Amino acid sequence: DQQVKQNSPSLSVQEGRISILNCDYTNSMFDYFLWYKKYPAEGPTFLISISSIKDKNEDGRFTVFLNKSAKHLSLHIVPSQPGDSAVYFCAAPPESGGSNYKLTFGKGTLLTVNP
Amino acid sequence: GAGVSQSPSNKVTEKGKDVELRCDPISGHTALYWYRQSLGQGLEFLIYFQGNSAPDKSGLPSDRFSAERTGGSVSTLTIQRTQQEDSAVYLCASSLPGTQYFGPGTRLLVL
Numbered sequence: 001d002q003q004v005k006q007n008s009p010s011l012s013v014q015e016g017r018i019s020i021l022n023c024d025y026t027n028s029m030f031d032y033f034l035w036y037k038k039y040p041a042e043g044p045t046f047l048i049s050i051s052s053i054k055d056k057n058e059d060g061r062f063t064v065f066l067n068k069s070a071k072h073l074s075l076h077i078v079p080s081q082p083g084d085s086a087v088y089f090c091a092a093p094p095e096s097g098g099s100n101y102k103l104t105f106g107k108g109t110l111l112t113v114n115p
Numbered sequence: 116g117a118g119v120s121q122s123p124s125n126k127v128t129e130k131g132k133d134v135e136l137r138c139d140p141i142s143g144h145t146a147l148y149w150y151r152q153s154l155g156q157g158l159e160f161l162i163y164f165q166g167n168s169a170p171d172k173s174g175l176p177s178d179r180f181s182a183e184r185t186g187g188s189v190s191t192l193t194i195q196r197t198q199q200e201d202s203a204v205y206l207c208a209s210s211l212p213g214t215q216y217f218g219p220g221t222r223l224l225v226l
Contacts, residue, residue, distance in 0.1 A: 004157070036217075043119065043206055043217030044158070089157065102171065103215065105150075105157035 003027045004092055006106035014114055019077040021109050023090030028071065030092040034103070035064060035075050038087045047088075048075070080113045087111070117141065119218035121207050127224045128197055136192045136221045140209030147190050148215060149182055153203040161205075164190065197225045 005024045013019045023033070032051045036044035050057040050064045050073065057064050063076045077084055090106040120139045128134050140147050149161040160174040164184040175181070179197075184190040194201055202225045208215040 002157075006157075041124075041219060043208070043219050045217065046214045091158075102148075102160045102163060102174070103150075103158070104160070107155065107157040 002106075003030075004090055004104050004106040006088075006090055006109050008109050009107070010110040010112070012112045012114060013080050015082055016079045019075075019080045019084065019111055019113065021075040021077075021088050021090075021111065023073050023075075023106055025071050025073075025090075025092060027092070028068070032093065033064070033066065033073050034091045034093075035062075036089040036091060036105075038089065038108070044089055077111075080111075082113045082115050085111055085113050119207055119209050119216055121205075121218040121221050123221060124219065125222045125224075127226065129226055130199060131196055133193065133195045134197055134223065136194075136205050136207075136223070138190045138192070138207030138209075138218060140188065140190070140207070141216055142188075144209035144211055144216075145187070146210045146215075147184055148208040148210075149190070149192050150206045150208065151203040152206060152220075153200075158206060161192070194223075197223075199225050201225050 003026050034049040035047040037047045038044040048059050048062050048064050050066050055066050061077055066073045087108040087110050089108045091103040094102050122137045145166045147164040150158040152158050162182045163171040179195045182192045204220040204222050206217050206220045208217045
């Protein structure tokens with residue numbers, strides 16, 4: 001039973017346009033959410049997070065939106081750049097909070113930004 | 116600065132053989148995690164070490180899997196009598212705790 005779902009395995013956008021990556025979750029007890037980015041042959045790197053008490057967190061070109069009623073979050077990248085091409089994972093720590101180990105990850109979305 | 120390193124980067128083995136995967140965490144990080152990513156799947160938690168506490172082994176898929184962390188630093192994940200379904204990328208991460216920093220992974224292929 002997947003608690004974190006990324007239903008789009010891939011997304012292709014033009015350079016300069018907005019990329020929107022979606023994530024749905026089933027456990028309303030999750031305290032916060034994280035996005036990781038992964039290039040081929042490298043480990044995932046932390047990108048941005050959002051607490052469940054917020055509905056938006058922005059860091060440069062990256063903004064994450066959280067809709068708790070819909071149990072949905074999205075990562076917006078604007079403007080998209082070719083270097084953003086990677087697999088993006090949505091993740092959430094256990095509902096008990098505290099240490100954020102045992103992250104539950106979605107299957108990832110492969111973003112391709114075309115020049 | 117040195118990040119998390121893992122070795123080997125690739126491992127091909129025959130079904131039934133044992134393999135050992137190594138993880139060198141970031142110096143000073145007290146928490147260490149192992150995950151694996153099978154083809155077409157998300158990252159799956161395997162095991163967690165925090166300081167001198169007993170590890171959380173709840174994610175290990177079978178008793179063929181075990182892990183050690185010696186001296187609070189280097190960790191070894193051992194898979195005994197490998198099966199084809201063990202083929203995956205095995206990722207190690209470390210943290211203070213806090214944000215997890217991942218290594219590049221070991222790509223394991225069991226023939």
